[in-house]
Amino acid sequence: MRVTVIGSGYVGLVTGACLSDLGFKVVCLDKDEDKIKMLQQGDVPIYEPGLRELLARNRADGRIRFTTDVQDAIEHGDILFIAVGTPAREDGSADLGHVLSVASMIGRNLKDFKLIVNKSTVPVGTADRVREAIVHELSHRGMPAEMFDVVSNPEFLKEGAAIDDFMRPDRIVVGIDDGIHHEKSQRMMGDLYASFNRHHSRTVWMDVRSAELTKYAANAMLATRISFMNEIANLADALGADVDQIRRGIGADNRIGHSFLYAGCGYGGSCFPKDTQALVSTAHAYGQHMHVVSATEQVNESQKTLLVDRLVQRLGADLTGRKIAVWGLAFKPNTDDMREAPSLVVIKNLLQRGAHVTAYDPVAGHEAVAALTLDCAGQAHGLKNFKLVDHDMDALHDVDALMVLTEWKNFHNPDFQAMKLSMRTPYILDGRNLYNPDALADLGIAYQGVGRRNELVKLAVDPVSNNTLTVDA
Numbered sequence: 001m002r003v004t005v006i007g008s009g010y011v012g013l014v015t016g017a018c019l020s021d022l023g024f025k026v027v028c029l030d031k032d033e034d035k036i037k038m039l040q041q042g043d044v045p046i047y048e049p050g051l052r053e054l055l056a057r058n059r060a061d062g063r064i065r066f067t068t069d070v071q072d073a074i075e076h077g078d079i080l081f082i083a084v085g086t087p088a089r090e091d092g093s094a095d096l097g098h099v100l101s102v103a104s105m106i107g108r109n110l111k112d113f114k115l116i117v118n119k120s121t122v123p124v125g126t127a128d129r130v131r132e133a134i135v136h137e138l139s140h141r142g143m144p145a146e147m148f149d150v151v152s153n154p155e156f157l158k159e160g161a162a163i164d165d166f167m168r169p170d171r172i173v174v175g176i177d178d179g180i181h182h183e184k185s186q187r188m189m190g191d192l193y194a195s196f197n198r199h200h201s202r203t204v205w206m207d208v209r210s211a212e213l214t215k216y217a218a219n220a221m222l223a224t225r226i227s228f229m230n231e232i233a234n235l236a237d238a239l240g241a242d243v244d245q246i247r248r249g250i251g252a253d254n255r256i257g258h259s260f261l262y263a264g265c266g267y268g269g270s271c272f273p274k275d276t277q278a279l280v281s282t283a284h285a286y287g288q289h290m291h292v293v294s295a296t297e298q299v300n301e302s303q304k305t306l307l308v309d310r311l312v313q314r315l316g317a318d319l320t321g322r323k324i325a326v327w328g329l330a331f332k333p334n335t336d337d338m339r340e341a342p343s344l345v346v347i348k349n350l351l352q353r354g355a356h357v358t359a360y361d362p363v364a365g366h367e368a369v370a371a372l373t374l375d376c377a378g379q380a381h382g383l384k385n386f387k388l389v390d391h392d393m394d395a396l397h398d399v400d401a402l403m404v405l406t407e408w409k410n411f412h413n414p415d416f417q418a419m420k421l422s423m424r425t426p427y428i429l430d431g432r433n434l435y436n437p438d439a440l441a442d443l444g445i446a447y448q449g450v451g452r453r454n455e456l457v458k459l460a461v462d463p464v465s466n467n468t469l470t471v472d473a
């Protein structure tokens with residue numbers, strides 16, 4: 001069986017690379033010529049651990065190649081994956097423009113049977129629309145409508161651990177509808193993923209609509225756990241409790257488990273924000289309300305400004321003349337993806353208040369500047385007061401505070417003494433709860449985590465106003 005992947009972004013490239021590593025002959029198509037040129041030259045347009053090596057090996061062995069040639073790509077695969085973006089529209093609904101244009105493109109080029117596998121995250125009913133778009137094109141060409149089937153195979157990989165997630169999936173969801181091709185489609189999908197089902201079956205078979213909704217339900221559940229813990233953290237702050245202890249206490253319950261219970265300065269990324277919005281929007285279109293998911297979104301929005309609110313409580317709303325350091329720009333570690341990253345909201349807010357921001361991220365700096373340039377385009381000073389530095393310690397010189405926004409491993413154990421010497425005020429706002437509040441108190445560093453007994457910040461003195469930095473617990 002040969003495989004074509006349409007859309008060579010995070011999901012498409014990982015899918016293509018992993019399937020080629022399993023021995024399939026893979027062609028990755030993208031409409032972005034620069035991206036394809038880079039890939040053809042052995043370069044990788046995104047940062048994803050292990051992806052560069054996997055692509056290089058399989059490219060050298062002739063199992064994967066990259067093209068912008070639609071006809072070539074569609075002729076190649078017995079299975080055609082759709083892995084293009086489904087961004088949020090203004091009203092929160094999923095924009096299916098890319099998916100449907102790919103469907104039409106397939107319809108215009110189909111010559112023999114193909115199994116079309118939708119990997120993009122799409123609202124319920126999209127497979128029907130993909131089918132209609134293909135049939136429409138086929139009928140124009142006087143071709144029969146039975147030359148294809150559309151199945152749903154949502155992707156659950158996490159950026160930063162995408163290869164491992166793909167190669168060792170918890171489950172593979174495949175939605176196939178009844179119809180003349182049902183048996184053939186099921187056999188092809190079974191063969192495609194046979195490597196993952198050798199020990200025990202990881203494939204969960206279902207109908208297409210259920211598969212489409214499963215993806216949204218999974219992301220909404222994970223986002224809800226995060227927002228729930230953020231609410232508990234904010235309450236813990238008010239009550240003088242520590243959310244990290246609470247996290248361990250509830251995570252030990254098998255019914256709850258430890259994953260996705262970390263309080264922080266909000267979730268971001270290319271999936272949770274847009275998928276929760278799309279789920280709310282789908283429900284709305286069917287006269288229903290997703291109360292829990294809507295609340296999850298609201299909590300997340302306010303959580304993104306929590307650290308700035310705290311800074312403002314201490315230093316005042318006008319941050320003119322203040323210098324603030326930011327460690328971590330990507331929405332999470334091990335990726336350079338800046339989509340919906342909380343750092344964008346935080347930095348824009350700081351700059352609007354007149355602060356100077358020095359920022360460091362191990363890999364996302366370039367992407368961050370591009371995203372911030374767009375975000376701050378209409379602002380008085382644009383990015384004039386923003387500086388990206390190459391080393392974490394370089395961000396700290398003479399700053400009034402450090403905000404930690406991404407839990408990169410190399411931020412876990414910094415040299416606190418050196419940091420204290422470099423900063424004007426030893427004041428850390430820890431948006432990912434990386435540090436031990438007691439240890440920092442012993443070092444004389446003011447510390448505010450998220451739900452971590454923030455009265456410990458009382459230790460610090462603001463040298464500008466000479467006021468003690470007190471916190472109402």
Ligand SMILES: NC(=O)c1ccc[n+]([C@@H]2O[C@H](COP(=O)([O-])OP(=O)(O)OC[C@H]3O[C@@H](n4cnc5c(N)ncnc54)[C@H](O)[C@@H]3O)[C@@H](O)[C@H]2O)c1
Pocket residue numbers: 006007008009010011012029030031032035083084085086098101102119120121122155156157158159270271
């Ligand atoms: N990124 C993730 O972590 C993740 C995880 C699971 C599911 N998903 C879902 O997978 C889908 C893809 O996400 P992504 O992050 O890989 O997106 P992406 O933006 O990184 O990549 C999409 C690619 O599709 C290409 N494209 C768009 N229209 C095309 C066309 N007509 N022909 C050929 N190529 C075209 C774009 O140029 C781009 O390279 C989305 O629906 C997303 O919600 C993403």
